[in-house]
Amino acid sequence: MPQDAESRPAPQPRETTPARPQPACDPPTVCDRCGAEMFRMHAVWRCPACGYKTDCCGW
Numbered sequence: 001m002p003q004d005a006e007s008r009p010a011p012q013p014r015e016t017t018p019a020r021p022q023p024a025c026d027p028p029t030v031c032d033r034c035g036a037e038m039f040r041m042h043a044v045w046r047c048p049a050c051g052y053k054t055d056c057c058g059w
Contacts, residue, residue, distance in 0.1 A: 028037045029045050036049035043056035 029040075030036065031038050031047035031050060031052050033052045034047065034050045036047050038045040038047045038052075040046075041053070044053045046053040
């Protein structure tokens with residue numbers, strides 16, 4: 001006959017190691033013209049504020 005749930009001891013919490021800190025992300029790319037944060041679009045960075053975009057080849 002199986003034991004009743006009441007007769008089992010309650011589970012004890014386990015000790016855990018502290019979480020490892022996540023590596024910091026790269027700093028945001030900012031626009032050379034207006035200083036707004038740019039976003040990646042294909043092979044270039046584009047500014048949503050003023051429309052400036054970088055060249056894909058860096059020329």
